[in-house]
Amino acid sequence: MEQTLNGRIVAAFGRQYLVRLADGSLLPCLTRGKKSDVVCGDKVEIKRSGDNQGVIERTAPRTSLLHRSDAYRSKLIAANVSQIIIVVAAEPSFSDEVVTRCLIAAFDQHLSVLIVLNKCDLPVPAAAARLQLAPYRAIGYHVLELSALQDVATLRPLLTGHTSVLVGQSGMGKSTLINALLPDAQAATREISTVLDSGKHTTTHAKLYKLDEESSLIDCPGVQAFGLHHLSLGEIEQGFIEFDKYLGQCRFRDCHHLHEPGCALLEAVAKGDINARRLELFQQIAANKA
Numbered sequence: 001m002e003q004t005l006n007g008r009i010v011a012a013f014g015r016q017y018l019v020r021l022a023d024g025s026l027l028p029c030l031t032r033g034k035k036s037d038v039v040c041g042d043k044v045e046i047k048r049s050g051d052n053q054g055v056i057e058r059t060a061p062r063t064s065l066l067h068r069s070d071a072y073r074s075k076l077i078a079a080n081v082s083q084i085i086i087v088v089a090a091e092p093s094f095s096d097e098v099v100t101r102c103l104i105a106a107f108d109q110h111l112s113v114l115i116v117l118n119k120c121d122l123p124v125p126a127a128a129a130r131l132q133l134a135p136y137r138a139i140g141y142h143v144l145e146l147s148a149l150q151d152v153a154t155l156r157p158l159l160t161g162h163t164s165v166l167v168g169q170s171g172m173g174k175s176t177l178i179n180a181l182l183p184d185a186q187a188a189t190r191e192i193s194t195v196l197d198s199g200k201h202t203t204t205h206a207k208l209y210k211l212d213e214e215s216s217l218i219d220c221p222g223v224q225a226f227g228l229h230h231l232s233l234g235e236i237e238q239g240f241i242e243f244d245k246y247l248g249q250c251r252f253r254d255c256h257h258l259h260e261p262g263c264a265l266l267e268a269v270a271k272g273d274i275n276a277r278r279l280e281l282f283q284q285i286a287a288n289k290a
Ligand SMILES: Nc1nc2c(ncn2[C@@H]2O[C@H](COP(=O)(O)OP(=O)(O)OP(=O)(O)O)[C@@H](O)[C@H]2O)c(=O)[nH]1
Pocket: 118, 119, 120, 121, 122, 146, 147, 148, 149, 150, 168, 169, 170, 171, 172, 173, 174, 175, 176, 177, 221
């Protein structure tokens, strides 16, 4: 009987998947039938079906699954991620709403979080960005300042043992960061494109790079709009980790924390215990989850 092999999905294009096998080789694989709920980061069992082709027989249970969704469709982003690294930069300016949406998704999937403030070689805009991130530091998030153009040594140890997904808006320096961490990244990307025979298309999809035996990095373009339609209002509330001790304390059980009397969150903002911008972001995201 033909042997099954273990591997991990490193890229996907349509129904074609690229699997890295235990020996490091890359094999294009298809799923059986119309099934296509496989995503970058998935751990799979495959069988060879031809010289340079395989079939995915099984997907291992996932430890986490990131998706984004609007009212109409849901899109898988990556599986088996243990850490999300949110890349923002001193310039151009970044959206704290996008950051917050990533944090909500991270909380929902029990992921470690690291916020990287890039381009700190630019002192004036870096100071402004640092200020914008202050509320996030204050509630316990780890913000690492660096310059991807100069040195990424402080980031390296924080990747060990993790499958980290890098997310960030365009222009934050995500590619520069990946190239600094993985000098072979461009070659690896070319190899993925060649094997999948999809040319530049793969660049719009997530890609998994291996850092060492226990650590991987997933580059995941296009999370400008991190739709959270698949999460309930309660799950979104919980993603604002500093709201925790106030939840359930409002006068009305179905309080929307907008202008209801006896709202524990509004009171906490008035007292300065919760940052006003954070409550505003909650109201914004709750009103428009997608
Ligand atoms: N000053 C400075 N510029 C940087 C740094 N990192 C990246 N840049 C510049 O910022 C610009 C955007 O960097 P990219 O790495 O292409 O950004 P990206 O996030 O991958 O953007 P997309 O490709 O649009 O997704 C480039 O001109 C980089 O040279 C840094 O640490 N300091």
